[in-house]
Amino acid sequence: MLRPFKLHEPTSVDDAVSLLGRFGEEAKVYCGGTELLLAMKEGLLRYNHLVNIKTIPGLDEVGYDQGSGMLSIGATVTHTALEHSPQIQSHFPMIAEAEGNVANVRVRNVGTIGGNLCFSEPHSDPGAFLLLFDTQVEIQGPGGQRTIPLAELTLGPFETCLEDDEVLTRILVPQFPQGMTGAYLKFGYHARPTLGVGVSVRVEPTTSDGEHIERAVVTEVRVAVGSAGPKAVRVAEAEQLLMGKTVAELLPGSNGGESSNMNEASRLAGRAADAMDDIHGSGEYKEHMIGVFLKRAFAKAVNTRQPTVQSPLS
Secondary structure, three states, X not given: OOOOOEEEOOOOHHHHHXXXXXXXXXXEEEOOOOOHHHHHHOOOOOOOEEEEHHHOOOOOOEEEEOOOOEEEEEOOOEHHHHHHOHHHHHHOHHHHHHHOOOOOHHHHHHOEHHHHHHHOOOOOOHHHHHHHHOOEEEEEEOOEEEEEEHHHOEEEOOEEOOOOOOEEEEEEEEOOOOOEEEEEEXXXXXXXXXXXXXXXXXXXXXXXXXXXXXXXXXXXXXXXXXXXXXXXXXXXXXXXHHOOOEHHHHOOOOOOOOOHHHHHHHHHHHHHOOOOOEOOEOHHHHHHHHHHHHHHHHHHHHXXXXXXXXXXXX
């Protein structure tokens, strides 16, 4: 049963910060509530005050700066709005497609990107695929505004670096460097994903039709894994192993056999995920599957002209 609470509806971020400071641990930011209200209903969380930041003008806006290539997403933008945003579809198609596969229709229509990142549910997609873009987040508190890498926001399951009187206001996503493409793949049999693997890659030389792509050399690569362990992470060790190799050296079977570098990168990605035993599978199983999906994501990234995402249960 959902116990009574008072809902506050501030009209500015400063007002929201003030309310959070006044009520302290008895208050929580309400930014969609798809996870929060369920946890409160089950008695897992208890707050006497919810501060609804969806009433604050401007936090539901998406902006794109053509000059800098920077995407700015307000914290209260819903997953559905991200999926259908013309700016995101045009400049960040991988994000649009990935958002279209988050959870289910109900969650996408009500849940927000800011709420998703701040609730820090381990089995969640955005925290993983946004790491591929070197995403940053803006946070406002009583001392003013600060900007930090998204990688520093989540400390562990359901835990962030936010103070009790701070609000995440915007997500800042730089565009991929020219020539970089990417793919995000996830897998799972339950409502939440068992694992998610994202790869973005830039190769040289490139051809507009992808002809002879196997001869191209990997000049930049990013690898992110999520949903298997406590939080989504970038895997620098795997990235370093893939750098400087030709596509033919890395793609399974393209050189007549398995790639030792790709196999080792897959192993490192599985270990870096810090996979946990839970209803989604054992840690050992998840480590193995991360390796499988890393190879698939890499192959998909280098063979596409536009970043794409693969749906669950693939």
